[in-house]
Amino acid sequence: MFKRLNRCTSLTFLVLLSAVSCSGDGKPANPSAPLPLASPLPPGADRALFVGNSLTEANELPLIVEALSAAGGHPLFAESVTYGGVSLEDHWGLGTQNRIAAGGWRWVVLQQGPSALLSSRVNLREWTRRFDSVIRQAGALTALYMVWPEASRRNAFADVSASYRLAAQDVGGILLPAGDAWLAAWRLDAALSLYGSDGFHPTVPGSYLAALTIYGGLTGNSTLGLPARLRLRSGTGLDVDPMIAPRLQAAADEASGR
Numbered sequence: 327m328f329k330r331l332n333r334c335t336s337l338t339f340l341v342l343l344s345a346v347s348c349s350g351d352g353k354p355a356n357p358s359a360p361l362p363l364a365s366p367l368p369p370g371a372d373r374a375l376f377v378g379n380s381l382t383e384a385n386e387l388p389l390i391v392e393a394l395s396a397a398g399g400h401p402l403f404a405e406s407v408t409y410g411g412v413s414l415e416d417h418w419g420l421g422t423q424n425r426i427a428a429g430g431w432r433w434v435v436l437q438q439g440p441s442a443l444l445s446s447r448v449n450l451r452e453w454t455r456r457f458d459s460v461i462r463q464a465g466a467l468t469a470l471y472m473v474w475p476e477a478s479r480r481n482a483f484a485d486v487s488a489s490y491r492l493a494a495q496d497v498g499g500i501l502l503p504a505g506d507a508w509l510a511a512w513r514l515d516a517a518l519s520l521y522g523s524d525g526f527h528p529t530v531p532g533s534y535l536a537a538l539t540i541y542g543g544l545t546g547n548s549t550l551g552l553p554a555r556l557r558l559r560s561g562t563g564l565d566v567d568p569m570i571a572p573r574l575q576a577a578a579d580e581a582s583g584r
Contacts, residue, residue, distance in 0.1 A: 373430055374544065375466075376406035377422055377457070378437030381473050383408040384522075385533035386558055387540075393556040393564070394541040394549075402544070413438045414453035423457065429464045433544055435502065436493075437471035442485035451493045458497035468499035471540060474508050477525035483509055502543040503581045504536035511535055511577035518570065531574060534566045538578035548584050549575040 376388045388404035395402035407422050414436060417423075426434055436457055441450040458468045472490035475482035486505050494501040511518050520532035528536065538549040554571035556564040566574070 371401040371403050372432040373403045373405065374433040374435060375426060375431050376404060376408070376435045376437070376471075377414070377417055377426075378406070378408050378435070378471065379412050379439070380408065380410045380527060381439075382406060382435075382437050382471065383410070384527045385530050385564075386560060386562060387533050387537055389558040389560055389562070390533060390537035390556065390564060391540050391544075393558055394537055394552055395545065397553050397556070398541065398545065398547055398549075400545045400547065402541075413449060414457060415449060418453060418456065423460045426457070426460050426466070427464055429466075431461075431464060431466040433469050433500070434461045434464075434466050435469045435471050435540065437473060440473055440475045440479075440482065440486045440505075441489040442475055442479070442482040447485075447489040447492065450489055451496055454493040454499070455496055458499065468494075468497050469502055469540075469544065470494040470499055471536070472501065472503045472505045473536075474505040477521045500543055502540045504539045507535050507539045507574075507578045507581035508532070510580040511574055514573045514577060515570065518573070530564065531566055531570065534564065534571075535574045535578060538575055539581055542578055542582045542584065549578045551575070 374388070374391070376382050382388065383406070388406045392402055392404045407417070407425055409416070409420065412420070434457070436454060438450055439446065441447050454468070454470065461468045470490050470493050472487060475486050483505060487503065490503070490505070491501055493499070508520050511520065518531065519529050520535065522529050522532070538552065541547070542549045550572070552575060554566040554568045558564060
C-alpha cells in the first residue's frame with residue numbers, strides 16, 4: 327500500500343516558524359538548516375523530532391502529543407519531518423539525518439510503514455541502526471513509533487509488532503507500541519473505530535490512542551485522566567468522545583505495560 331511519493335508535506339513546530347520552501351523536485355530546500363523559533367522555549371521543555379510518513383502526519387499526531395504532554399505537566403515541543411509513503415531509507419536519501427544532526431532533541435521518534443514482511447523488517451532494522459548513530463551523536467534518544475497493518479491484513483499485527491520491537495532492541499531504543507494499543511483497545515471495545523475510510527490511516531480516535539501511547543512511552547507516565555478535548559498549537563480543536571477516551575487511555579497503558 328505504501329509507495330514513494332516525492333513531495334514536500336509538512337514540518338510542524340510548536341510555535342510560529344518561518345515558512346519552509348521546497349526545491350523544484352519536491353525535496354526540502356535544506357533539511358539541515360535550523361528553523362528559528364518565534365519565541366524561546368520555556369525552561370524545562372523537551373524537544374522531540376518525529377520522522378515518518380503520513381501515519382505520523384495524519385490528524386497532526388505530533389501536535390496531539392504536545393498537547394497531551396502539556397496537560398500531563400511535562401511540556402514537550404514537537405517538530406516533524408514527514409513525506410507521504412516514505413521509508414526510513416527514503417528519509418536518509420532526502421537528508422533528514424542532517425536535520426537530526428542539527429541537535430537540540432531529547433528524542434527522535436522514527437516511523438515507517440507496517441514493515442510486517444521479512445524484507446521490510448530487515449530494512450527497518452538496518453535504517454534504524456543508521457539513524458540511531460546520528461541520533462546518539464546529537465545527544466538524543468531513539469524511539470520507535472510502532473504502527474499497524476492495513477485493515478485487510480489485520481492478521482499481520484503480530485508481525486508489525488515484532489519488527490518494531492526488534493528495531494528498538496537493536497539500538498536500545500524506546501518502543502512506542504501504538505499498534506499493540508489498538509489491539510488492546512479492541513479487546514475493551516470491539517466497536518471502536520480506529521481505521522479511517524481508506525482502511526489504513528487512522529481516525530481521530532486512532533491518532534489520539536497512538537499519541538497517548540507515545541506520551542506514555544516518552545514520559546513514563548500513565549495516560550489515565552488526560553483530557554479528551556484538546557486545542558492543538560495549529561489552532562485545530564481535537565474532540566474525542568469522553569465516553570470512549572478512558573478506554574483508549576486504558577489501552578495505551580496496557581500496551582506500555584502499566
